[in-house]
Amino acid sequence: MMLNDRPYPDWHEGLTIQGVIEHMNFTWPKLVTKVNGQLVWPEDYPNVVLAENDDLKIHHLLAGG
Amino acid sequence: MQERYHRHYILPQVGREGQKKIQNSKVLIVGVGGLGCPVALELVAAGVGTIGLVDFDVVEESNLQRQILYTEQDVGKPKVEAAARHLRERNSQCKIYCINDKISPENCVQLFGEYDIIVDATDNFDTRYLISDTCIQLRKPHVYGAIYEFYGQVAILGTDGPCLRCLSDPAKDQRETVSAQKIGVLGAVPGVIGSMQACEVLKYIVGAGESLEGTMVFVNLLDMTFDRIALSKNPHCPCCGKG
Numbered sequence: 001m002m003l004n005d006r007p008y009p010d011w012h013e014g015l016t017i018q019g020v021i022e023h024m025n026f027t028w029p030k031l032v033t034k035v036n037g038q039l040v041w042p043e044d045y046p047n048v049v050l051a052e053n054d055d056l057k058i059h060h061l062l063a064g065g
Numbered sequence: 066m067q068e069r070y071h072r073h074y075i076l077p078q079v080g081r082e083g084q085k086k087i088q089n090s091k092v093l094i095v096g097v098g099g100l101g102c103p104v105a106l107e108l109v110a111a112g113v114g115t116i117g118l119v120d121f122d123v124v125e126e127s128n129l130q131r132q133i134l135y136t137e138q139d140v141g142k143p144k145v146e147a148a149a150r151h152l153r154e155r156n157s158q159c160k161i162y163c164i165n166d167k168i169s170p171e172n173c174v175q176l177f178g179e180y181d182i183i184v185d186a187t188d189n190f191d192t193r194y195l196i197s198d199t200c201i202q203l204r205k206p207h208v209y210g211a212i213y214e215f216y217g218q219v220a221i222l223g224t225d226g227p228c229l230r231c232l233s234d235p236a237k238d239q240r241e242t243v244s245a246q247k248i249g250v251l252g253a254v255p256g257v258i259g260s261m262q263a264c265e266v267l268k269y270i271v272g273a274g275e276s277l278e279g280t281m282v283f284v285n286l287l288d289m290t291f292d293r294i295a296l297s298k299n300p301h302c303p304c305c306g307k308g
Contacts, residue, residue: 062211065188
């Protein structure tokens with residue numbers, strides 16, 4: 001599995017987006033996430049199970065100007 | 066002044082018809098800081114007919130590193146007044162209106178109603194949600210731009226959605242974000258992102274190319290990489306969805 005264009009070494013069966021967020025310690029609120037190019041809503045992070053060949057992108061939503 | 070926009074006239078996607086649209090358009094820029102300065106400069110140079118500037122702040126010395134409209138002589142002066150003076154010197158045909166105030170739920174509907182396009186160049190989520198909600202209410206395009214350190218993002222939200230609450234509903238996640246005063250930013254980063262916002266405004270006005278309507282571009286200027294995500298209305302969104 002890829003996370004932000006780098007191999008994610010801790011993939012395992014049943015891994016969810018929420019699991020990656022917690023494991024990688026994305027502590028800031030407001031993330032924008034896509035799996036294989038498709039946007040995933042925050043409400044679905046605990047439910048989306050990642051496959052071994054999935055491409056996950058996680059971005060922070062910014063507010064600075 | 067016919068030569069002024071010659072490079073637009075000879076651009077097939079703009080031409081004289083497009084330039085007329087640009088000159089007839091009204092754009093409101095909310096926030097005249099790091100992002101708002103390049104947005105305003107680009108739109109005035111391009112010949113946008115009417116521009117509103119909203120900001121309640123004064124120019125500080127620490128702004129000069131990235132807020133490229135201002136000079137050392139502007140320190141201590143209201144941003145909208147300093148910005149308007151510099152912009153009028155660049156294009157006297159452009160009408161510039163100054164709103165030296167905060168936008169609020171009390172004033173934003175009337176204010177936004179006078180413009181065609183709303184550019185979000187603010188520095189905090191509270192104001193951004195207010196802009197987003199009002200743009201959905203009035204069906205106006207919300208040209209979103211934001212920066213942090215070496216990173217930025219641009220999107221066109223609003224009209225019928227998706228909106229900012231589709232991406233993140235503050236009612237469901239109330240954790241604090243880092244305030245603008247506490248973050249570093251490379252001086253050139255708001256110039257890049259602000260110019261991208263201005264480019265999207267001009268493309269939107271003339272209908273050129275593939276707009277960022279419903280798409281967010283993520284810019285990493287440290288590694289010089291770009292990513293984009295197609296957005297859609299979140300069915301849980303309390304503003305434009307059914308939530």
